[in-house]
Amino acid sequence: xxxxCRHLTFCISNHxxxxxxxxxxxxxxxxxxxxxxxxxxxxxxxxVHYLERQGVLNPSRVEQLTGLAMSELRDPDRRVPxxxxxxxWEHAEQVTGDPGVGLHAGQxxxxxxxxxxxxxxxxxxxxxxxxxxxxxxxxxxxxxxLLSFEQAGDQAILCWQxxxxxxxxxxxxxxxxAAAITRTRHFIHPGIRADWAEIAHLAPAYADxxxxxxxGPVRFDxxxxxxxxxxxxxxxxxxxxNPYVYSAVLKQVNxxxxxxxxxxxxxxxxxxxxxxxxxxxxxxxxxxxxQCHMSRQTLYRKLKKEGLSFHxxxxxxxxxxxxxxxxxxxYALGEIAFLLGFSELxxxxxxxxxxxxxxxxxxxxxxxxxxGTADQAPxxxxxxx
Numbered sequence: 001x002x003x004x005c006r007h008l009t010f011c012i013s014n015h016x017x018x019x020x021x022x023x024x025x026x027x028x029x030x031x032x033x034x035x036x037x038x039x040x041x042x043x044x045x046x047x048v049h050y051l052e053r054q055g056v057l058n059p060s061r062v063e064q065l066t067g068l069a070m071s072e073l074r075d076p077d078r079r080v081p082x083x084x085x086x087x088x089w090e091h092a093e094q095v096t097g098d099p100g101v102g103l104h105a106g107q108x109x110x111x112x113x114x115x116x117x118x119x120x121x122x123x124x125x126x127x128x129x130x131x132x133x134x135x136x137x138x139x140x141x142x143x144x145x146l147l148s149f150e151q152a153g154d155q156a157i158l159c160w161q162x163x164x165x166x167x168x169x170x171x172x173x174x175x176x177x178a179a180a181i182t183r184t185r186h187f188i189h190p191g192i193r194a195d196w197a198e199i200a201h202l203a204p205a206y207a208d209x210x211x212x213x214x215x216g217p218v219r220f221d222x223x224x225x226x227x228x229x230x231x232x233x234x235x236x237x238x239x240x241x242n243p244y245v246y247s248a249v250l251k252q253v254n255x256x257x258x259x260x261x262x263x264x265x266x267x268x269x270x271x272x273x274x275x276x277x278x279x280x281x282x283x284x285x286x287x288x289x290x291q292c293h294m295s296r297q298t299l300y301r302k303l304k305k306e307g308l309s310f311h312x313x314x315x316x317x318x319x320x321x322x323x324x325x326x327x328x329x330x331y332a333l334g335e336i337a338f339l340l341g342f343s344e345l346x347x348x349x350x351x352x353x354x355x356x357x358x359x360x361x362x363x364x365x366x367x368x369x370x371x372g373t374a375d376q377a378p379x380x381x382x383x384x385x
């Protein structure tokens with residue numbers, strides 16, 4: 001399960017038996033050149049090596065798509081714009097003629113070409129410690145995707161969500177899932193399998209390959225990507241860990257985090273204020289601007305400098321909280337609408353359907369249905385559990 005990153009602020013909470021670890025820094029809105037989300041060059045280079053193994057690598061085309069020379073991609077500290085990385089995935093599907101190129105590339109295990117975060121992950125003491133590091137360092141892998149981790153009952157759940165719809169890449173998500181399960185089996189324990197998986201995108205022509213690879217039932221068109229496995233695996237020791245490699249690589253990645261910690265720092269501050277105020281009072285730019293001792297125009301200008309918008313941040317905070325609250329079943333839907341600042345349930349339901357393509361009641365039923373059962377819309381969509 002495995003490479004920029006902004007300064008990471010963590011929220012660790014235990015609510016009704018649900019332990020959640022997540023970085024509190026997802027942002028939204030169209031980025032400008034200075035603050036566009038970045039991907040570790042090691043991830044892009046892994047795709048380049050796959051294309052080379054398939055005999056379809058065109059170095060000049062790769063350089064054109066990424067804006068970087070091939071030699072620059074080999075720099076372990078190099079970052080690649082996420083949009084360029086995703087364009088390369090589209091190119092990969094075209095030149096290989098393989099719609100499932102992400103799943104197939106993700107199953108390649110090459111320890112010599114693994115990124116820095118991968119070396120941290122597979123040199124931890126246990127899988128549980130490795131998952132915690134994976135979440136903490138994920139923005140070094142891909143700034144455009146938020147990763148969170150939950151423990152609910154006897155299940156451990158990883159959840160991936162793009163910071164904006166335009167940053168969802170089916171091929172890259174496929175590669176992430178395939179690499180997560182394949183590398184974990186290779187380095188930790190061959191018997192690890194997923195209990196279930198939910199995939200954000202529609203079922204592709206190769207949909208049957210997911211269950212064969214992951215080992216558990218798979219649902220598509222879920223609006224968010226989640227992978228669940230038994231919590232007992234968290235105690236698995238990592239058999240070939242090297243504490244010296246771990247110490248050296250962790251020092252290097254922490255240094256990289258420190259160098260990148262100023263990216264979108266103002267936007268993160270505003271997002272935290274929005275998140276804290278959402279359930280207590282109406283969110284408006286004038287109120288937040290006063291709390292920051294500036295005018296609304298200055299607030300807008302500072303956010304725009306980081307490629308963000310105030311309304312985009314509010315929308316992203318609401319969407320992120322909505323998906324977690326609805327899936328977790330701790331609150332009735334009417335309560336969730338109130339917590340997110342909606343005047344009535346119908347307004348929340350319309351917004352939720354715009355975000356996910358399905359109603360809150362349908363989304364909850366899908367998430368709460370026992371693994372392997374068919375999806376069924378609930379008979380009562382009134383908002384009560």
